[in-house]
Amino acid sequence: MDVLIVGGGIIGSSIAFEVAKRGASVVVIERGELAQEASSAAAGMLGAHSEFSADHPLIPLALASQAAFPAVIAELRELTNIEVGWNESGMLKLATTAEEYGELTEHYEFWRRIQPQHVRWLTPKEVVDIERNVRNEYGAMYTIDQQVDAKQLSLAFTHGAMAKGARFLPYTEVYDFIFDGERVVGVKTTSGTLYAERIIIACGAWTPMLAEKLRLSLHMYPVKGECVSVTTETSLLQATVFAKNGCYIVPKANNRLVIGASAIAHSFTKTVQASSVHHLLARAMQIVPAIAHSTFEKAWAGIRPQTKDGIPYIGAHPQYENVFVVTGHYRNGILLSAITGRVVSDMLEEKDVPFHMTPFSLTREGEGHALRH
Amino acid sequence: MDVLIVGGGIIGSSIAFEVAKRGASVVVIERGELAQEASSAAAGMLGAHSEFSADHPLIPLALASQAAFPAVIAELRELTNIEVGWNESGMLKLATTAEEYGELTEHYEFWRRIQPQHVRWLTPKEVVDIERNVRNEYGAMYTIDQQVDAKQLSLAFTHGAMAKGARFLPYTEVYDFIFDGERVVGVKTTSGTLYAERIIIACGAWTPMLAEKLRLSLHMYPVKGECVSVTTETSLLQATVFAKNGCYIVPKANNRLVIGASAIAHSFTKTVQASSVHHLLARAMQIVPAIAHSTFEKAWAGIRPQTKDGIPYIGAHPQYENVFVVTGHYRNGILLSAITGRVVSDMLEEKDVPFHMTPFSLTREGEGHALRH
Amino acid sequence: MDVLIVGGGIIGSSIAFEVAKRGASVVVIERGELAQEASSAAAGMLGAHSEFSADHPLIPLALASQAAFPAVIAELRELTNIEVGWNESGMLKLATTAEEYGELTEHYEFWRRIQPQHVRWLTPKEVVDIERNVRNEYGAMYTIDQQVDAKQLSLAFTHGAMAKGARFLPYTEVYDFIFDGERVVGVKTTSGTLYAERIIIACGAWTPMLAEKLRLSLHMYPVKGECVSVTTETSLLQATVFAKNGCYIVPKANNRLVIGASAIAHSFTKTVQASSVHHLLARAMQIVPAIAHSTFEKAWAGIRPQTKDGIPYIGAHPQYENVFVVTGHYRNGILLSAITGRVVSDMLEEKDVPFHMTPFSLTREGEGHALRH
């Protein structure tokens, strides 16, 4: 086998899709079901603009991924017939306090310099003119932000990769590696031993434990994100509405709204706290008062991988050069899925990657990533 | 057939159980599944004390029913092997505002006169000594209040009645009656026509529509009650905690807490409003702060039958004397289930009922219940 | 109000959609949630060809409805953004016994005369060439048969009607009519009294009970249909496969197969019999052996309205001319949804209906439909 990918979430699947398209033989190993965990729990914003208000190494990848989405979605639909609920209705960032107003101004100014044609400042009246159910506060509209059903997109990458010849082994767990000098030549799994030319570790928040077996300390931790959803009789929103203090409201098909998300660091527990349900609903009703009359649907949680410096790990193992680690996307995993497969495939083929990848190195300077001796 | 009961909730089933025990042949018709609607949605308090703070016609029945429960539970367990989660851990009423303090004093004084041995006034310190997770406020403990799993108790009555020979026809709907002069001799149902000596209408909030076909106007309306449940790692409460403004917290098996309930009049819609989830959690966290860290489980709603004067209907039809109506128990249906079957069976057998039943008459004075001409 | 529709399933909603489009004010009353019962339980075949092998009054409507679907789907998507999973992958009818071979020949010959361009006879080898997972038996392919997700289509009609101004009252029950001489001027409901110029009864299998109140005996009965679904790792089928003895296999999105359906007459009970699950899986594994290795998903049931002569009721009440009854579509309700709204709207407007509607009359000759005196 050419490439073995550990992790059947959206990152592993999107890499499998691209690698298989380029003709390599691929196997993906997943310890549970495919497209679970953070990949299915995400609210599905493809918000290249929502996360950054200053220069950041991820911005070029985020913009490139967002731009790539329409074509990727079309390609996946053609291959799999899976509907992923994609649309490009934009994101409305809102300021509900003086402090948020300051931050929004800064955010708006930052993006106005980069993409003036896609950003628009809004007075409270203009906010209500555009989204009549939103509270009248100052806002900024980022017109090209998109969104998808994250679970369906993850499944589309999975089935798209299958259509291109990739094989998936769900309910299979890697518990050790097979070494041959300076190379890792295979993995021991609960479905038997597998050998491969190249191995990619893309296990989200569970990556560090596997990396330990390769004598690599990753400075990562899990961040639980909790969401609730409600349904309404008529459509309340067109755009995603994003306020500070962990509150965004994403309008989905069938008059459904996803309200996210808490950020509870260092928890692998997929339970939802009562206080989080309370807080998310309170914030949502403050921003869109009509949500008070909506029908409560459900609450859930996902465990997202965060790194100490907030930059994903995308790169080769410093010692075992045929092993790659791709993780740490935190809240940007869905957004980056369209480009990650291409970047990693370029690395595998030793092509030039059209992005500056040094900041994503596994041994970048700073607070850690030390190889253990 | 001797007796035909329309309605397979806890009231219809408890009547079927007693009637069958006394040797009559019984058929129960239910348009959906058995033991659904309000019977399965209730929090399951058997709180004879919680609902009343002044004289009320229901008090004698409530106390008698509460006293009857231990024996009824034992009998049903013997017959059906169904566990109903009964316990007698008491009810702690709490005052969180000055207004509630006044009401609690009145409530306590009322019950102290009736059952001094079962009531105890508590200082904030005493409240916390008894229930260490409850906020330190003045309270009163009603030591003999009990609780059950309402759904399981409803099923136990259903299966207990089956064990005594009653037949149940679920998914069967009555759409008309068969008259013979001044008697109703049968019903037309979606499972065919059935004839009976006596007919009992016990359809909860859906009773008025059927009563109309018997030219009887009942002054009733539905009141939706919404609940949420949470689970905790360790037990937070022993007693049920009851505060004003529609908030009670009922500790169930497996460290589960049921938090209820809203009261939305005139709604048959079994959806849960987002604002209700928010409000119930807010109140619960205020009274038992550790609930903030509990795990959210789910939310649900039930439709309870309320009468205009707040007194159930239990009695014979003014014109068709072999027809009886038993409904309108609002929040007291589970509590009254142990005694209702006996009272109604006595009526059917033309025995003396050991309670003053005039206030429950279908044609009692006041604002309605007029027979249509 | 111009038009009041009782019944919020796919028939009621499709009528509401068309009536609202033509400018009338419409209210739809539904006693439970919208788009439930048979409308959400159906497998979603739009098989104009699968049901008939001889002349039948429904054939012109079925073909017209099937032809109308692509445009209707597009219109609903534009209005509601709801994906209904429509595709036009055809239907493969299979003969697994000598008796079925005879029937298939007859069926094929019948349709070859009507639509030679859309029918193709297949040898066992050709069957396997087209659908490699199907057992090698003689078959016939009906190339233009379509399918949808029935529940989503029903919701699309509901929300499409809302977009055109129709109002829906879920959890509202009609329990009586208001008469004024030879007209029905309104209905009494659990949400209050409503008046309308015209009233349409479209309550599926529950229609006869309401019709009784209008002194109309409909010769109808419920037929429970049970289905199971399975999922597979790779796609097993493109076309719907239809064999005799109540077995069809409908390929859905995400490698899901719906296997239907039993036909249990005179049952309103929405439970699934163990023997039906057993039988459906046995037949499916016989026809598509690889289903043995599929993952079992779930089982469910719907209650379909059937008439004694197998022809739906679509027409005016013989006495109350402003009341219309539209029901009895049995297994063809989803298929006929695209045309039913138009036909009924034409009737309401007293336009010429472009179909021969006498066979659908409520008082047609034969075994019943007598007006009661």
Add this chain to the structure above:
Amino acid sequence: MDVLIVGGGIIGSSIAFEVAKRGASVVVIERGELAQEASSAAAGMLGAHSEFSADHPLIPLALASQAAFPAVIAELRELTNIEVGWNESGMLKLATTAEEYGELTEHYEFWRRIQPQHVRWLTPKEVVDIERNVRNEYGAMYTIDQQVDAKQLSLAFTHGAMAKGARFLPYTEVYDFIFDGERVVGVKTTSGTLYAERIIIACGAWTPMLAEKLRLSLHMYPVKGECVSVTTETSLLQATVFAKNGCYIVPKANNRLVIGASAIAHSFTKTVQASSVHHLLARAMQIVPAIAHSTFEKAWAGIRPQTKDGIPYIGAHPQYENVFVVTGHYRNGILLSAITGRVVSDMLEEKDVPFHMTPFSLTREGEGHALRH
């Protein structure tokens, strides 16, 4: 900490319960939720007699555990108030073919020698006299076999251990051990590093992967067991009915029957095959024909740990003497839960264990268990 247990299923929890009772400080680490996997999927037979028809090292433990159950259940109920659905209605083994008749005779003779007072041979007529819904075949009744709700019993051990002071860390994963010469002094987990005097590995089918990190090869494999459940209107069975070819029918509360179980070796996949649902229902309807009319409820799977020689591993690590492994109970984990905690606690305290434990040694002779070098 005195004792650290890896694995929060019924084995780990029952050890935690006993160890905590004896006064040691205990922490249990579980990578998912507590009481999941095989512990919650089991049908809950406590059938000391059903599994063996010849001498086997497990028989003394099985009989002792069965005898201990009534007292353990009472103790857990007292501590936790959790109902576990225990009863002692016996097991009816049935022979439906000539081959099974021979095996049943052998089985009966074996147990008649050991416990003549608890075994009874039954003619077909006697079978039907005792269980009137069972097919008239030869049978044998093992009168003291018991059963529980496996999931509830597992939770009762968990919460019983908590009540005795044990701490549980759900959603926590062990990914490495900390060594100090010939001792393992702690574990690295996703919730941080933990140190303990003694460490017990009780991870069911997932144990071998962890054992590998301690240089121990366990000859084990997973065996998936699939079950279905149905409900009936009246009780069909009193005793558990056990026929060959993987079919047992266990009567539960509320007229529910659990039908199990397939045995699919080498699968960690918790999906249920369509063919298994088909096969389980077919066998159940053959043995208890009235099951054909029962209501299908659901299907599920659990992954059970099996060893190569069929004997569990219960013993100390050959090299790291403060590490113990307890796993491989296959279909006997629930049955053995009442005694396993005591046996392991005795081992930890270096007391004499009142059973012959050599056959359970991790390094027993035969086909493996070799320590890796």
